[in-house]
Amino acid sequence: MASASKYEKVAADVLRGVGGPSNIRSVTHCATRLRFVLNDRDKADKAAVEATQGVITVVEAGGQFQVVIGNTVANVYEALTATSGVATGEGGSSGGLLAKAIDLITSIFTPFLWVLAGTGLLKALLAVVVKITPSFATTSTYAIWFTTADAVFQFLPILLAITAAKRFKANQFVAVALAGALIYSSTIGVIAGPDGASLTLKGFADAGGSLTFFGIPVVMISYLSGVIPIILAVWAQGYIERFFTTILPEALRNFLTPMFTLMVVVPLTFLAIGPLSDYAGQGLSAAVNWFWGLSPVIGGALMGAFWQVFVIFGVHWGFIPVIVQDLATQGYSLITGPLFAAVLAQSGAAAAVFLKTRNRQLKEVAGPATISAFLAGVTEPAIYGVTLRLKKPFIYACIGGAVGGAIAAAGGSAAEGFVLPGAITLTATMNIGNFAMQLIGTGLAIVIAFVLTMTLGFTDLPATDSAEATPVDATVSGDEVTVGLPVSGQVLALSEVPDKVFSSGAMGPGVAIVPTEGKAYAPISGTLVTVMPHAFGIRADNGLEVLVHIGLDTVELGGEHFTPQVQAGQRVSAGDLIDEFDIAGIRAAGFDPTTVLIVTQQGAFTQVVPVAAGQRGAREPALDLVG
Structure with a gap:
């Protein structure tokens, strides 16, 4: 009983410090922290919470007010929720607009990002084979592999429907049916054309047919590879779905809710959501192209210099929808051209550390990190284990990335598919812009990072002997x-x-x-x-x-x-x-x-x-x- 009273006192003091139950949108906990999403941050007294006996400190991150308790956090959480009646579970982010936007993008795109990267790599490898042997492009083997690589991107709305439904708390299977209907409009013939042949809704509209819904004209766009339309459609689905769930009798709800939801959301998307979001997507692509048109060198230098900085802070997720939208509307994204220099420069700096350091453990990390960053564009081992850890090599790599990115952008280089920038996937830029300038820019980025690290140096970690430690248990x-x-x-x-x-x-x-x-x-x-x-x-x-x-x-x-x-x-x-x-x-x-x-x-x-x-x-x- 004494222990319970102790936890209840901590819970009561924390509850008072965060502004009381009415100021809590939701609360959950991890192994050490109470994680509050507050209605009004100004009502919380951080100093008072930190002064509470039993509280270690308070951290504010990701729109959450995190109260660090330690190993007894579960006991305090139980006491707090039992007496306050506050909502439990994740309540989203209460941070700024940028934080909320990045949180939304990451939650929707990250679950399938590696699938996009893997299929993008396959397309890049096929491009190399076709350059070497052009006749291979006419074979059925090529057609099957190209279908394998391109299918995920063409039917991207289905993947987005699944993750967006999870984010917006909508029915995932209804969301997939919604995405299927949008894709169906560009793939399956359902309406007779002028010659009597069956056309898709998109084909019928493109052929000059009068496509209407209850007399309202429909502006039919292609939903293949679409990003913004399906995300907004699923967002609308969530609200409409909850509306029908509320008003329909329980005995009819399970099958009538999906039916009515799709009957409303699909036409709504064809009539308004799709065309408006398509205009917005085209506007994003046009804005990037306009900026590049003003000064591709400056744009490329900025992306080359700061891309890895964006990655460290998670801000790079804000560029993913723009890149995917560019790929859908024009088949390439100019943003991607300078990224190869930014990424591969880290491999150059890591290689120099590998050669220069006298610390055996650091050398063991730098070697494999160089290879993974160079070949596959996986820079986490190089950044966190080597360059950022030593600070100066990371800066040298950013300088190399800026120079190389500027050169690549000046040549109009861009990737045709969604790929992780690396030596293997450089072939994705062969057909857009000046490939020679891409190679020169990327090569210079690596050389600059390598030479600066070798000549200007860094503060090395203390040297270690070569004796292997004997593995022991506690x-x-x-x-x-x-x-x-x-x-x-x-x-x-x-x-x-x-x-x-x-x-x-x-x-x-x-x-x-x-x-x-x-x-x-x-x-x-x-x-x-x-x-x-x-x-x-x-x-x-x-x-x-x-x-x-x-x-x-x-x-x-x-x-x-x-x-x-x-x-x-x-x-x-x-x-x-x-x-x-x-x-x-x-x-x-x-x-x-x-x-x-x-x-x-x-x-x-x-x-x-x-x-x-x-x-x-x-x-x-x-x-x-x-x-």
Whole structure:
């Protein structure tokens, strides 16, 4: 009862500090934080909440007022929701317009982005084969592979319907039926043309036929590859669907709601939503082309210099709809031309670090990171493990990207498909603009980043010897405890984590790991006091408590990409498997998989000393605790 009263007091103080129940739009929690979406931020007293006994700190991010509690957050959450009656669950973002727009775009596009990238790469490879052997384009083999590569993009509205319905809380199957109707208008013949042949609605309108709906003229556009129309249509679907669900009798609701919703939304899209959004999409493409027309060199330099900066802060998602819309309306996007220089410049800087550094662990990271950035355009290992970590090489790469991007844009270069910029996918730019200038610009970007890093240098990490550490589980020796690494990967100082709560040490001392394998192990022996899909708290018999937190803000994934192997209250031994997770899936969803190991309660120990550095395996020593 005493414990319950303690949690209730913390909950009451926090509730008062955020402005009371009426100021809370929704609240949820992760492994360490209460996450509030407030109606009025000005009514919340951040200082008062931070001063509450039992609260570690307050973080404001992503439109959320996040109150960091620690391992007992579930108890405080239960006490708060039991007494206040506030709405639970995600309530969206209450941040600025840009934050809300980026949040909307990422939630709709990220689930299938890798599919677009993979099929785009296939189209780029086919373009190379056709350049080498033109006759291959006339074969049925080419036709089958091209169909494979192009289908996802042509039927993109179906994918968008699924993710948009999830975002707007609409029925996903009705949304797919809606997208199917839009695509049907450009693919299946349903109306007789002048010669009696069956035409699609789009073909009938293009042939001069009078297409109307109850006498109202229909401006029929092509919905193949469309982006904006289906998103707006599903948004409207959500409201209309809820309206019919409310007014229809329960016995008829299940089949009449989809019928009436589609009867309203499909014609509404043909009459208004589609044409208006098509004009808006064409306006976006025209604006980009107009800006490039004024000065492609400046546009290319800016994109080349700042693209990786945009990626770090997540702002690059704002360009994705523009790129996809350009591809749908004109078959290419001028924005994409300079991105190859921006991305591949990072590989040049990472290669120079690989040759110049005397730190064995850094060299082990820089080598593979250079290859993945150069060939596939996957720059996360190069940026977070090498260039941004050392700061100066990242800046040198941005300079190279600016020069190379300007040259590529001056030549009018652009990618024909949606591809991740890399050496392999450079062929996607062969047919748009001056391919030679694209190659020169990209090559110069790599060379500039490489030469600047080699000549101007950087502050190297301390050199390490070549002796391999002996893998061990968490062990106890006298008044000293060794805590093992929960995952394999690149070990970072806690201060390098892009999360104030962890990096400031407010949660406690520890280390961070950029994981290379999707398996997490218990760093100590003890009882699991917290088990969430992405976070695990373990309490040892001697009072020591540790937290393993897989990914940053991954609570928003709702358990997706995580498969816990244990349950709360279970006893584990150091080295036991506690979780399996999909690193690629987490990244594709727009989240950082960096895993944090924190000592939340030191027990009788007075000092926590990080002992791991560089690339390390799970179960190797991570922290020494001294009594």
